[in-house]
Amino acid sequence: MHFDVNEIIGFGAAVLTTIAFLPQVYKTWKTKDVSSLSLPMLLLFFIGIVLWLIYGFLLHSPSMIFANSITVISSLLLLYFKIKYSKN
């Protein structure tokens, strides 16, 4: 298996920005506190990540596909929590 420098840097970027969201998802799930989360921010971010994922496929970038596949789930969960817990 061959690794090039570009993909090592891209993979490092992917891992860091992907795992960064996990504490936020856990915290929101645990506390059910969504007051400080902005709904327009979550919507814009989710749609943006869907586009980054498509762009990753178009560029054949393994790092972008990996990172954005996970972040699309994290951001969808945050959006779901925001809508669900805001109703109460």
Add this chain to the structure above:
Amino acid sequence: MHFDVNEIIGFGAAVLTTIAFLPQVYKTWKTKDVSSLSLPMLLLFFIGIVLWLIYGFLLHSPSMIFANSITVISSLLLLYFKIKYSKN
């Protein structure tokens, strides 16, 4: 000037995920409330965005360079606010 479909999708992704952070920066600057922001999350995210910016230059991706140049500033501001306002 020539546009291809890849760069239109990438640019849309870049614009959405970049502007998504601006309300968070504004809110944090205005309220000085950083209690719900996680320092490890902000650190991981900032370092990750620096790597995405380098990766964007290596792939010669205008959308990645544009988006991550702005997000590196947004995330650095949030990190600065977190450290500054946590001391009080």
